[in-house]
Amino acid sequence: MTDPRQAILARKLGALPEHVAIIMDGNNRWAKSHSLSGVAGHKAGVDAVRAVIETAVHYKIPALTLFAFSSENWRRPPLEVKALMDLFAYVLKLEVNKLHDNNIRLRIIGDTSGLSPELQKLIVAAEGKTFANTGLQLSIAANYGGRWDILEAAKKMAIDLAENGTPPESISEDDFGKFLCLGDLPAVDLCIRTSGEQRISNFLLWQMAYAELVFVDALWPEFKHQKMVDTLAQFGQRQRRFGQTSAQSIE
Numbered sequence: 001m002t003d004p005r006q007a008i009l010a011r012k013l014g015a016l017p018e019h020v021a022i023i024m025d026g027n028n029r030w031a032k033s034h035s036l037s038g039v040a041g042h043k044a045g046v047d048a049v050r051a052v053i054e055t056a057v058h059y060k061i062p063a064l065t066l067f068a069f070s071s072e073n074w075r076r077p078p079l080e081v082k083a084l085m086d087l088f089a090y091v092l093k094l095e096v097n098k099l100h101d102n103n104i105r106l107r108i109i110g111d112t113s114g115l116s117p118e119l120q121k122l123i124v125a126a127e128g129k130t131f132a133n134t135g136l137q138l139s140i141a142a143n144y145g146g147r148w149d150i151l152e153a154a155k156k157m158a159i160d161l162a163e164n165g166t167p168p169e170s171i172s173e174d175d176f177g178k179f180l181c182l183g184d185l186p187a188v189d190l191c192i193r194t195s196g197e198q199r200i201s202n203f204l205l206w207q208m209a210y211a212e213l214v215f216v217d218a219l220w221p222e223f224k225h226q227k228m229v230d231t232l233a234q235f236g237q238r239q240r241r242f243g244q245t246s247a248q249s250i251e
Helices: 027-033 038-058 078-101 117-130 146-164 173-177 225-236
Strands: 019-023 063-070 105-109 137-144 190-193 212-215
Touching (some): 038 078, 038 225, 063 078
Parallel strands (some): 019 063, 190 212
């Protein structure tokens, strides 16, 4: 993995997030603006993925979660879906050794049973190879939806309650949160969405309850090292109150 310091302009940052989530939007619009196919836009987006990973590693951000393919994206044209899945498999094969060499743990969150058998095998192998790594916790959401995540967590908790006889009234938010995808990671502090759209599109609904939202006009293939740094700087200027008043939050 290359050293992003050569591409990042010096900038003093404030407090850094522990967990960044990114909705990677705008590949198709970028491709259209360059008179290219939508598939070419998704391929160009891979360089942006590398850039944000490198930046997260450089600034020692503990967790980074990228929204690659939602459960609603199956509605896209079949040829585009196939191209996306082929690209996902290609990138897994190409990048997993680099991630491992840089002590990055990779996990794929979402209903992976809906993916092809070949892709499922690649996911299992990649997660197994990087499982013990202690650096950046990199999560890729594929066939994922926030409502699906919460529903699956409720089902798992119901089974746990039935097996262990836990009184429902004793359940806390923390107890429930452990059954969610990424339940072992910090809550999302910063959610970034590229392409100028201003919605969270059913992404990490529980985990982003108090996240700072930053909507960036740049299309995803344009979101490289410096734009990531600029967004981290913007986060550092926010005052996070978590339901308190401004005066309370700075005491």
